[in-house]
Amino acid sequence: MAGPAGGVRALEQRLEAVLAAAPDRRVRAVLRNAGLAQPHRASGPDVRFHRGARPRLRRRSKRGQQGQALGRSRGGFSTKIHLKSDFDGLPLAFHLTGGEAGDSPFFKLLLDLGPDVKPRAVLADKGYDAKANRALARARGIAPAIPFKSNAKDRPAFFPKVLYKGRARIEQCFGKLKRFKRVALRCEKTEQGFAAIVALAFCFILIKSVHTT
Structure with a gap:
């Protein structure tokens, strides 16, 4: 050696x-x-x-996380996707915010996003419970099906429970979206990059729905 x-x-x-x-x-x-x-x-x-x-x-200069749709919530440092879909659970439009952002302030924005189609009803969870949101929907001729919170005052006796069951389809759409690893893990740092990946994932969901129906 x-x-x-x-x-x-x-x-x-x-x-x-x-x-x-x-x-x-x-x-x-x-x-x-x-x-x-x-x-x-x-x-x-x-x-x-x-x-x-x-x-x-x-x-x-070092760039911070301002305007990158990132925020700290109970679940940790994350991004929230505000999604608008049709009654079949197919995506129409979305908006990104930090994880700490609430749902109710973006109700009007979601109504304005997407194709120029006037829906007959809007289904949303308790996070959108607000008198202003219901009044805004009725002013546009849209019936709001938004459940009241347990501590809300003057709760009406009637609520369209059968119609509200259709909101499960948007949760199914979120389930399909989370199957994409780059969306579930937020691999992109910038808001623009992450929005592009989310839009691409929704395109795949729409294409698959066309070929299976």
């Missing part, structure tokens, strides 16, 4: 001598110059042999 090992060592020494002979011609790619003082800056493509941390291309 001494013979081959000595031959490899001699080869390494000759190679280092060749690289050290022309340090200014940027021929160092992997090996460092033997016996020479190494500068504290990056030289040529050997960008990993410096001590100080430096930006990759140009100096930029």
